[in-house]
Amino acid sequence: AQSVTQLGSHVSVSEGALVLLRCNYSSSVPPYLFWYVQYPNQGLQLLLKYTSAATLVKGINGFEAEFKKSETSFHLTKPSAHMSDAAEYFCAVSELGGSEKLVFGKGMKLTVNP
Amino acid sequence: DTAVSQTPKYLVTQMGNDKSIKCEQNLGHDTMYWYKQDSKKFLKIMFSYNNKELIINETVPNRFSPKSPDKAHLNLHINSLELGDSAVYFCASSHPRDGNTEAFFGQGTRLTVV
Numbered sequence: 001a002q003s004v005t006q007l008g009s010h011v012s013v014s015e016g017a018l019v020l021l022r023c024n025y026s027s028s029v030p031p032y033l034f035w036y037v038q039y040p041n042q043g044l045q046l047l048l049k050y051t052s053a054a055t056l057v058k059g060i061n062g063f064e065a066e067f068k069k070s071e072t073s074f075h076l077t078k079p080s081a082h083m084s085d086a087a088e089y090f091c092a093v094s095e096l097g098g099s100e101k102l103v104f105g106k107g108m109k110l111t112v113n114p
Numbered sequence: 115d116t117a118v119s120q121t122p123k124y125l126v127t128q129m130g131n132d133k134s135i136k137c138e139q140n141l142g143h144d145t146m147y148w149y150k151q152d153s154k155k156f157l158k159i160m161f162s163y164n165n166k167e168l169i170i171n172e173t174v175p176n177r178f179s180p181k182s183p184d185k186a187h188l189n190l191h192i193n194s195l196e197l198g199d200s201a202v203y204f205c206a207s208s209h210p211r212d213g214n215t216e217a218f219f220g221q222g223t224r225l226t227v228v
Binding site for chain 1: 221
């Protein structure tokens with residue numbers, strides 16, 4: 001069965017600093033990988049997704065993620081944090097040929113300090 | 115022009131009551147889901163329907179009964195509410211292709227059982 005690990009629960013960065021949110025996955029077949037963002041009291045919004053095309057995926061709001069099969073990772077980065085990036089970030093996986101559901105990591109709360 | 119809409123947004127009710135949450139999507143998707151987000155923000159799938167047919171039922175108590183009158187609607191009925199049912203419930207829809215399960219989420223329903 002597929003799974004996602006997001007170590008830790010909280011990351012704090014200064015405005016303008018690099019954002020790095022880690023995600024490792026486990027899957028017995030080629031995965032599809034997603035990053036979602038949840039702003040306070042809101043639903044989830046897709047940031048970006050990996051679907052076996054380019055390994056470096058660019059998303060909305062300046063975020064990008066790189067799929068590394070050898071490391072089973074799909075870390076999310078943004079070169080320069082903005083105050084508006086403060087939110088909860090979820091990594092998720094679904095499987096080629098698998099059941100039609102997303103399996104989520106535990107989420108990471110990003111705080112951006114002025 | 116909301117893509118996935120669910121009502122109500124907030125629901126406060128007493129233990130033992132029966133309540134329903136409604137969900138509608140106007141994206142033309144053929145698969146809809148209910149996810150539960152607990153107090154620690156952990157997201158887990160509950161049900162999935164494809165063209166009104168139940169596809170996934172993730173060991174949810176049978177007090178929870180989803181109903182899909184058509185492929186644009188998926189409602190969730192909960193009988194005999196318990197304190198532990200307090201959570202945020204998200205409806206989502208997608209058009210899965212080979213496991214590419216990019217899902218679009220509603221704004222969530224915050225259920226509080228007192």
